[in-house]
Amino acid sequence: xxxxxxxxxxxxxxxxxxxxxxxxxxxxxxxxxxxxVGGGFGGASVARALRVLDPKxxxxxVEASATFTACPFSNAVIGGLRDxxxxxxxxxxxxxxxxxxVIGTATGINTQGKTVRFVDATLPYDRLVLAPGIDIxxxxxxxxxxxxxxxxxxxWRAGEQTxxxxxxxxxxxxxxxxxxxxxxNPFRCPPGPYERASLIAHYLKTKKxxxxxxxxxAKDQFSKQRLxxxxxxxxxxxxLEWVSLSKGGKVTAxxxxxxxxxxxxxxxxxxxxxxIPPQRAGRIAELAGVTNNTGWCPINATTFESSQVPGxxxxxxxxxAGGMPKSAFTANSQAKVCAAAVVKLLAGQAPATPxxxxxxxxxxxxxxxxxxxxxxxxxxxxxxxxxxxxxxxPVDAPKDVRETEAIYAEAWFRTITSEVFG
Amino acid sequence: xxxxxxxxxxxxxxxxxxxxxxxxxxxxxxxxxxHATNAGAETPVPKIHGKSAADITxxxxxxxxxxxxxxxxxxxxxxxxxxxxxxIAAWLEQQK
Numbered sequence: 001x002x003x004x005x006x007x008x009x010x011x012x013x014x015x016x017x018x019x020x021x022x023x024x025x026x027x028x029x030x031x032x033x034x035x036x037v038g039g040g041f042g043g044a045s046v047a048r049a050l051r052v053l054d055p056k057x058x059x060x061x062v063e064a065s066a067t068f069t070a071c072p073f074s075n076a077v078i079g080g081l082r083d084x085x086x087x088x089x090x091x092x093x094x095x096x097x098x099x100x101x102v103i104g105t106a107t108g109i110n111t112q113g114k115t116v117r118f119v120d121a122t123l124p125y126d127r128l129v130l131a132p133g134i135d136i137x138x139x140x141x142x143x144x145x146x147x148x149x150x151x152x153x154x155x156w157r158a159g160e161q162t163x164x165x166x167x168x169x170x171x172x173x174x175x176x177x178x179x180x181x182x183x184x185n186p187f188r189c190p191p192g193p194y195e196r197a198s199l200i201a202h203y204l205k206t207k208k209x210x211x212x213x214x215x216x217x218a219k220d221q222f223s224k225q226r227l228x229x230x231x232x233x234x235x236x237x238x239x240l241e242w243v244s245l246s247k248g249g250k251v252t253a254x255x256x257x258x259x260x261x262x263x264x265x266x267x268x269x270x271x272x273x274x275x276i277p278p279q280r281a282g283r284i285a286e287l288a289g290v291t292n293n294t295g296w297c298p299i300n301a302t303t304f305e306s307s308q309v310p311g312x313x314x315x316x317x318x319x320x321a322g323g324m325p326k327s328a329f330t331a332n333s334q335a336k337v338c339a340a341a342v343v344k345l346l347a348g349q350a351p352a353t354p355x356x357x358x359x360x361x362x363x364x365x366x367x368x369x370x371x372x373x374x375x376x377x378x379x380x381x382x383x384x385x386x387x388x389x390x391x392x393x394p395v396d397a398p399k400d401v402r403e404t405e406a407i408y409a410e411a412w413f414r415t416i417t418s419e420v421f422g
Numbered sequence: 423x424x425x426x427x428x429x430x431x432x433x434x435x436x437x438x439x440x441x442x443x444x445x446x447x448x449x450x451x452x453x454x455x456x457h458a459t460n461a462g463a464e465t466p467v468p469k470i471h472g473k474s475a476a477d478i479t480x481x482x483x484x485x486x487x488x489x490x491x492x493x494x495x496x497x498x499x500x501x502x503x504x505x506x507x508x509x510i511a512a513w514l515e516q517q518k
Contacts, residue, residue: 045442049451052442329455336442336451355449355506359456359494373494375449375501389501393493405493408456411465416455418463 031058032346035116035125037106037284039063039091041070042316042331043131044420047099049339057346060100060123062116066090068421071189072328073413074158078166079199080207081366087158089421109288111309127342129304129313130290130297131331132282133157134188137295140278141181141254148256152273155196156188168272169203175210176271179261181251182217186296187279188317188326190223191372195362196274198228201236202365214270215242216263217249223325224362224372224392231364251275281318288312296320301378303341303351304334313338322383324376330358332416353378361409369405447509449502456494459517471517478511 036047039061047061068089076082091101108117115122136154138145144152153168155161169178178200182193197215204211222228232240243249248265254275261268261275280286280295290297290306297314298307301322306312315338316331324330333356341351359373374390376383393405442451457470470478484490486499502510 049442332455333452336446339442340446340451352448355452355501357449357452357455357498357501359498371494373497375498377448386501389497389499391497401493407466408493411463411467412456415458415460415463415465415467418458418460419454422460422462 038131041328045335069158075196137278143254151256174208179270180274184218198364201240304338450510475511475515
């Protein structure tokens with residue numbers, strides 16, 4: 001969620017204050033009130049699904065930024081293949097679907113009184129859905145803080161950081177070294193660092209052929225690993241080097257002033273550094289008391305209600321969702337299940353046992369796509385992949401399959417953003 | 423953006439959408455993540471909402487046993503039994 005201007009906030013929060021002080025009886029008494037905090041793929045989908053499932057429910061979506069900037073495909077922006085504008089969406093169609101969209105920053109949750117707090121206003125709810133995405137753990141990597149991210153961008157929340165990393169690559173002279181630090185699990189978008197590494201390597205190969213990218217990884221294994229590594233060997237043998245944890249890849253500290261990344265095995269001083277730091281659930285989740293000591297949110301695998309605070313549901317990247325990866329498709333899939341469960345619970349009925357799907361496409365090159373898919377259901381309250389289902393694109397697929405999956409990748413983005421924001 | 427006026431709008435403007443339709447059997451709501459319900463979404467992925475249940479069941483079964491070539495659908499179809507596919511196909515047939 002991006003920052004907002006103070007003027008904007010006051011405008012919206014005074015409207016909120018008025019609503020809290022002078023509720024309209026016909027609306028507030030008759031209609032159950034659901035507040036959704038966070039307007040990404042998870043939150044906006046929950047809000048719209050609720051309105052369709054039961055138009056009597058009064059749905060308010062709280063989001064800090066008037067414009068949503070999507071993370072999927074933002075690696076193509078970094079690689080110079082796509083404009084950031086293609087990632088951006090407004091909430092006009094969400095409003096037109098009957099959702100009350102409030103642009104403002106929630107500052108806390110009163111779980112006893114069931115209200116969402118703003119600086120000078122409150123918003124009451126019968127059930128609350130949090131879809132806060134991720135926050136960067138600014139204490140997670142020594143030397144890496146908000147100031148350092150202006151020099152060594154993370155670009156893990158799409159927007160200005162995405163543009164900054166792209167500009168640094170464009171401004172770099174041919175021959176300059178690029179280093180990426182990839183985090184340990186769990187983090188948003190498990191294949192994301194490797195798609196990004198691929199598209200940066202593609203940019204270097206085509207625009208700065210004397211340059212090279214080194215990926216320093218805090219892991220030995222990663223999503224779609226064989227597919228990525230085979231493609232790298234084929235496409236980017238001179239432009240991409242991956243250093244695993246066991247080969248000394250884990251970055252233990254950074255120094256933005258000297259552009260230094262330190263590992264147990266040595267130091268790197270690249271011209272461009274993309275530091276993807278450790279993450280946790282978005283701040284409001286912690287304020288609501290729904291995070292545990294991992295920084296993420298345990299949930300009921302059937303209803304997505306918090307295991308810690310009744311009446312609050314959590315969807316998307318912020319959740320501990322068993323085998324489901326932190327992806328936009330997952331968030332959308334969870335949102336639909338959560339909305340159906342909220343409707344049942346408000347009506348005093350038992351929610352059905354759900355089945356969920358995830359599909360994640362990655363681009364290795366503009367005409368080379370790969371994916372991983374999974375089907376999940378709750379087993380002992382853990383979202384578990386159905387045995388025998390799911391998995392990745394075949395390792396030995398011919399070129400035309402990779403081309404088809406690159407086309408499907410873009411089609412997926414158009415389809416899901418059309419469903420959520422269109 | 424006025425909250426009260428927005429509430430009033432919310433009370434009257436119910437927009438129907440196959441993507442989020444009520445009482446979807448388990449798994450069915452996820453299909454629209456790739457199979458567009460919005461005519462404005464440009465995609466080569468086939469439209470399945472509104473197709474006959476028999477056609478959908480036949481396609482899913484063929485994806486599952488590998489007799490119908492595809493990319494991701496074979497691996498997704500393997501996550502559903504015949505008894506789970508039937509209500510999904512019947513539900514999809516009812517969607518616009």
